Amino acid sequence: MSEFTTRWQLRLLAAQHDLVDACGGIARVMEKTGYSKGQVGRWNGGIDRDLMSLGVVLTLEEDCGRPFVTAVMAEFHGRTLTDASDNGKRVAHLEEQVAGLVEQAGRLVVETVKARADGIVTPNEATILRGISSKISGLTAAIDDALAGVQAAGGLKVVGGE
Structure with missing residues (x-):
């Protein structure tokens, strides 16, 4: 099993950024999730970045139809997503x-x-x-x-x- 390193955390944060973009940006994600502009902004980038909760990830990935974060999590465990x-x-x-x-x-x-x-x-x-x-x-x-x-x-x- 892989060790959760800074590299993996940065990949998850980058996937979150891509997910926010794919869902229409900060304003649309705020509408979809009910979170504040500041919180969504911390998911999207900046100096103090946070990881999204799994519920938010699942909601947004379903919304845009792309498994950005889930794909990184699967890869962490040596798996890939297929359909x-x-x-x-x-x-x-x-x-x-x-x-x-x-x-x-x-x-x-x-x-x-x-x-x-x-x-x-x-x-x-x-x-x-x-x-x-x-x-x-x-x-x-x-x-x-x-x-x-x-x-x-x-x-x-x-x-x-x-």
């Missing part, structure tokens, strides 16, 4: 998001070339390009969110590969 029933779906969804991003990026290139062909980008063409760019931003945010979940869970595994 075998969901892994294939998560991998497929991530691949689908990345494919959508590539598709929209290609579309943006094509539409940009078309718009610049006559040397003038009209307001209508700019509207089309902004729409595509907005879709790309949404896909990028969704991919970042999915990958943050993968990091928190300690990775994704494809069992029986496809």
Whole structure:
């Protein structure tokens, strides 16, 4: 069994910070847990940091759907978190998001070339390009969110590969 060292405590504190961010920041965590701004701030960082109670950890991890603190606690005991029933779906969804991003990026290139062909980008063409760019931003945010979940869970595994 590992010794609970400063390194492990710092990892838990960093996981708490990530958890507060994933749940929408200090104000949202205050609403969700009923704790004061000062207390949530001590969980989130600063000089005098506190560890969250298990009840708060469980509440917030359920709220954001990511096991930030639980994953560190499991790792402390030499374990990892897995969700075998969901892994294939998560991998497929991530691949689908990345494919959508590539598709929209290609579309943006094509539409940009078309718009610049006559040397003038009209307001209508700019509207089309902004729409595509907005879709790309949404896909990028969704991919970042999915990958943050993968990091928190300690990775994704494809069992029986496809």
